[in-house]
Amino acid sequence: MSILYRSDAARAAGWASYFARHAPDLDFRIWPHAGDLKEVEYLIAWQAPPEFLTELPNLKVLFSSGAGIDHVDLSAVPAHIPLVRMVEPGIINGMVEYVSLAVLALHRDFFDYVAQKAAGVWNPLEVPPASARTIGVMGMGSLGCAVLERLAAFGFRLRGWNRSPRAMDGVEIFAGADQLQPFLEGCDVLVCLLPLTPATHGILDREVFSVLPKGAALINVGRGPHLVDADLLAALDSGHLSHAVLDVTDPEPLPSGHPFWAHPRVFVTPHVASMTQPETAAPILLENIRRHQRGEALQGRIDPARGY
Numbered sequence: 001m002s003i004l005y006r007s008d009a010a011r012a013a014g015w016a017s018y019f020a021r022h023a024p025d026l027d028f029r030i031w032p033h034a035g036d037l038k039e040v041e042y043l044i045a046w047q048a049p050p051e052f053l054t055e056l057p058n059l060k061v062l063f064s065s066g067a068g069i070d071h072v073d074l075s076a077v078p079a080h081i082p083l084v085r086m087v088e089p090g091i092i093n094g095m096v097e098y099v100s101l102a103v104l105a106l107h108r109d110f111f112d113y114v115a116q117k118a119a120g121v122w123n124p125l126e127v128p129p130a131s132a133r134t135i136g137v138m139g140m141g142s143l144g145c146a147v148l149e150r151l152a153a154f155g156f157r158l159r160g161w162n163r164s165p166r167a168m169d170g171v172e173i174f175a176g177a178d179q180l181q182p183f184l185e186g187c188d189v190l191v192c193l194l195p196l197t198p199a200t201h202g203i204l205d206r207e208v209f210s211v212l213p214k215g216a217a218l219i220n221v222g223r224g225p226h227l228v229d230a231d232l233l234a235a236l237d238s239g240h241l242s243h244a245v246l247d248v249t250d251p252e253p254l255p256s257g258h259p260f261w262a263h264p265r266v267f268v269t270p271h272v273a274s275m276t277q278p279e280t281a282a283p284i285l286l287e288n289i290r291r292h293q294r295g296e297a298l299q300g301r302i303d304p305a306r307g308y
């Protein structure tokens, strides 16, 4: 029984050592040392090009090594092969840290103080309480809910927008396309944690920005293609939006010369908000393999029709 790991090389050793210790019955292979591809039954991958998938005639499950599955062409995966995304505490904690950091930096004007410091300016800005700010999270999956839960501890006002309604204590819930506008109208900081699907592609556009209150800020930790770059630049340059914190761009890496690099109110990080951690992800993935072997339902299975 073989598993092939075809993802981030730096973390491959962590995965291999976990499987060697806890599942010696499984033959764990690391790309490009894949051996006979006909023996591969489980694939852990970030990219899974269609032509590569056709070389795995005995594939039983495709596991994404990341939280998203949008980088896999779902139409190239035979219908009988379950697709599983990565839901693990390491990714969740990383995302909670990053979004908390970005929200607090915006709330406490750190980006303005970075500019003031560079200019040698001593200018204390007002310090409103967290309860005076509303943070809105688009996408209430495991990441969005964990982020909201942690932000609650700071005392922010919270709202969440989701495709289908989802209850959460202390969070004002909005659901579906009809409630997007009322959701946005109250967000001082908008956090995008949506999956990337045809329905959410380009969702962060001029219409959305125009409904946000003046001075609102955007944090995009979803995917680059959620955002219409030109619409963000226009909203920042007109003064309607104050700041954007972008961990994802389209394309990645962000090309040199792209206006985001030099923009004083756009903060870019190179898709590092959160990463799968082998120590916490490998046990969850192994448990899923065992479930599959016992004929039980897999956790984190995605619905190809929905795309997440």
Ligand code: GLV
Pocket: 065, 066, 067, 068, 069, 091, 274, 275, 276
């Ligand atoms: C990273 O973006 C992931 O999907 O895990």
